[in-house]
Amino acid sequence: MSILIDEQTRVIVQGITGRDGSFHAEAMLEYGTKVVGGVTPGKGGRTVVSIPVFDTVDDAVAKTGAECSVVFVPAAFAPDAIREAAGGGIRLVVCITEGIPVLRMVDLYHELKDKQVRLIGPNCPGIISPGKCKVGIMPGQIHEPGGVGVISRSGTLTYEVVYDLTEKNLGQSTCIGIGGDPIVGTGYVDLLEMFEKDERTDAIVLIGEIGGEAEEEAASFIKRSVRKKVVAFISGRTAPAGKRMGHAGAIISAGKGGAEAKVEALRRAGVVVVDRPDQIPDAI
Amino acid sequence: MLEQYGIPVPKGELACTAEQAAKAAGGLGGGAVIKAQVLTGGRGKAGAIRVVSSQAEAESAAKHILAMTVKGFAVERVLVTERLDIEAEYYAALTVDRQAKAAILIISAAGGMDIEEIAEHKPEKIRRLAMPCAAESNNAEVLEQWLSESFAEQLLLNQALKITQNMNRLFRDKDCSLVEINPLAVTAQGQLIAADAKIVFDDNGIPQHPDLAELRNAEEYTTDEIEAREAGLSYVSLSGEIGCMVNGAGLAMATMDCIKLAGGRAANFLDVGGSSNPQKVLDAMRILLQNEQLKVILVNIFGGITRCDDVAQGILWARDQLGITLPIVIRLIGTNEEKGRDMLRRAGLIVARGMSDAINDAVACAKGGSHS
Numbered sequence: 001m002s003i004l005i006d007e008q009t010r011v012i013v014q015g016i017t018g019r020d021g022s023f024h025a026e027a028m029l030e031y032g033t034k035v036v037g038g039v040t041p042g043k044g045g046r047t048v049v050s051i052p053v054f055d056t057v058d059d060a061v062a063k064t065g066a067e068c069s070v071v072f073v074p075a076a077f078a079p080d081a082i083r084e085a086a087g088g089g090i091r092l093v094v095c096i097t098e099g100i101p102v103l104r105m106v107d108l109y110h111e112l113k114d115k116q117v118r119l120i121g122p123n124c125p126g127i128i129s130p131g132k133c134k135v136g137i138m139p140g141q142i143h144e145p146g147g148v149g150v151i152s153r154s155g156t157l158t159y160e161v162v163y164d165l166t167e168k169n170l171g172q173s174t175c176i177g178i179g180g181d182p183i184v185g186t187g188y189v190d191l192l193e194m195f196e197k198d199e200r201t202d203a204i205v206l207i208g209e210i211g212g213e214a215e216e217e218a219a220s221f222i223k224r225s226v227r228k229k230v231v232a233f234i235s236g237r238t239a240p241a242g243k244r245m246g247h248a249g250a251i252i253s254a255g256k257g258g259a260e261a262k263v264e265a266l267r268r269a270g271v272v273v274v275d276r277p278d279q280i281p282d283a284i
Numbered sequence: 285m286l287e288q289y290g291i292p293v294p295k296g297e298l299a300c301t302a303e304q305a306a307k308a309a310g311g312l313g314g315g316a317v318i319k320a321q322v323l324t325g326g327r328g329k330a331g332a333i334r335v336v337s338s339q340a341e342a343e344s345a346a347k348h349i350l351a352m353t354v355k356g357f358a359v360e361r362v363l364v365t366e367r368l369d370i371e372a373e374y375y376a377a378l379t380v381d382r383q384a385k386a387a388i389l390i391i392s393a394a395g396g397m398d399i400e401e402i403a404e405h406k407p408e409k410i411r412r413l414a415m416p417c418a419a420e421s422n423n424a425e426v427l428e429q430w431l432s433e434s435f436a437e438q439l440l441l442n443q444a445l446k447i448t449q450n451m452n453r454l455f456r457d458k459d460c461s462l463v464e465i466n467p468l469a470v471t472a473q474g475q476l477i478a479a480d481a482k483i484v485f486d487d488n489g490i491p492q493h494p495d496l497a498e499l500r501n502a503e504e505y506t507t508d509e510i511e512a513r514e515a516g517l518s519y520v521s522l523s524g525e526i527g528c529m530v531n532g533a534g535l536a537m538a539t540m541d542c543i544k545l546a547g548g549r550a551a552n553f554l555d556v557g558g559s560s561n562p563q564k565v566l567d568a569m570r571i572l573l574q575n576e577q578l579k580v581i582l583v584n585i586f587g588g589i590t591r592c593d594d595v596a597q598g599i600l601w602a603r604d605q606l607g608i609t610l611p612i613v614i615r616l617i618g619t620n621e622e623k624g625r626d627m628l629r630r631a632g633l634i635v636a637r638g639m640s641d642a643i644n645d646a647v648a649c650a651k652g653g654s655h656s
Binding site for chain 2: 137277278
């Protein structure tokens, strides 16, 4: 099994006629994902590498039965694209777009909270259930099906970790990038819970970084409710305070969000926290 | 900006010289407060805020402050404002609480100090109100009820309500991450006035607010940080000798951390981004090379969207165009890695496959050892 997505998942691409949208729609299709449609307002009726394009999410869902959407729409329009997906009956929205102002996400988070929709991202690489389905921008070929669940705030660092896992014959059930922004649709806790319940996931890798207190929250949840083995790596242990380290959410401010507090909290929860990414496979 | 949003502020003007400051103080009747304009806190404690009662005093105080450096920031301007007859000081701020995923209004009757200090010494004096939705945050009745516990007098309460509503308008209109008024002073005349303030804007909001981009203050960043931003790169200066060029923020931080574990020190954080563009690699190299402390350049690329051959092309352009004499340690893996590695090998550059190997090599180079 896997979490969130599998070989049955029917996916639409919002912003499919853009440069990134079309490139990754094709890559997802090649990986085996059921990409059943795309949405770009005003461009309905066209096709992008044999994928039909619709004007609206409503239209795309009605004609294709899609349940999952991946958003490549530019930051200024991405919140409305997510709203449109949520209103159109999509159950899982994955937002790749980077650069959405935090206050737009605050509003969106509370709007979506009581709806039957889950948002992953924004500013994330997406989700992959190896061998089954890829909804995102990660390089598919480095993944192998298996029993390790991966949750991360990062992109390329996740690829680095997955690459090492695959080299050591540790395949993955599902890998999720939750996004590098201060406020994201889905945090560690919900995903830890899903992996804990997923019969095919044997161990979980958590990749965190400086900024906020999401890792501390994850640690207290793990202590209470996770029996499976969890291995973690936290990046930014040498990052200076007060500087934004690439990701909008990666900043130590007012004495909060430092790496050591996260490492400590996770260790107290029984998580094996490694110092280098390449130590993760052995720790598992 | 506070004035534009209807928040009362003291009369005053900016001065770059002691003479200008004296003139400004004269315009205010002689008595004035001279404040250093630097992008950091703790000015009061540093002696960079002075109260004066004549033009002559204003001139000598401004002269003194303009020669100061506060927490590494040279004082280039002072603000000369009217002296307020202050009876009480509140703290008022709007910010985003990441855990609550909400905008929160923070009010304290113990204004004048850093909020961290109030939190440490008088935590009971801090009150927080979550404002989860744009619609709810304008609910005047809830806000007024909540504020009435901090502002007992009706006249003050009316002003506090108007000020916090206006702060919220500013906070949302301009995509701020912080609007902080400290102190929010109560004058002897019973007026609430923003005696000092700090506003932090969300970088992600800047593209939608061109007026804010113009406010960007050069002195807050190093020259290489400014150039990096102009080139679309995410860059932070650090103090070590190993120049880093990495794709992806998480991997870039992990690279810095692993350098330290291996006994070296990173000279910078640099994320060249996810797109495949040799020009960006060339720009990144140019910025790295401005650092005279540099002893070695470490390139760590995990190609996903980024294609290794594009990165290799950028490195080769940089070597030819910038005349790089420093050793370059390259780790290249992922999309089109064979092609990229081949290009570099043929040009005589050594390419590692593993991140740890590359980092150990770079640390050895920085320490003066030979590049293995």
